[in-house]
Amino acid sequence: MTTIRTTCNRCGDVELTTRDVGLELDAEGAEGSYRFSCPFCGTTQRKPANQRVVSILLATGVGYEIVGSPEPITEEEIARFAKVLDREDWFTLLVSSGS
DSSP, X not given: OOOEEEEETTTEEEEEOGGGEEEEEETTSSOEEEEEEOTTTOOEEEEEEOHHHHXXXXXXXXXXXXXXXXXXXXXXXXXXXXXXXXSTTHHHHHHHHTO
16 A cells, blocks of 8 residues: 655654545646645644645545636526527537637
8 A cells, every 4th residue: 555655734744545635636737735634633734735746646546626616607608508509500600610
């Protein structure tokens, strides 16, 4: 089993497994933060994770979630999209807008 070494702000160096660590990835980039509960004091820790740390944690099998998603689609945008799909030439419009 993979061992992840990091530091608790209270206890110092700690060793964790991939199940003990959670990764939060920024929706806009390749960085984020990781979190864990210290096995000694139980304090939840959150540490920044640059691109290198993210790559290592993902490679070892740490679970992740995407945070900071872009703004949700509005009702108005959905209505406009549905209106375009009601047209018989919607596919032609789609293809021509890509060029």
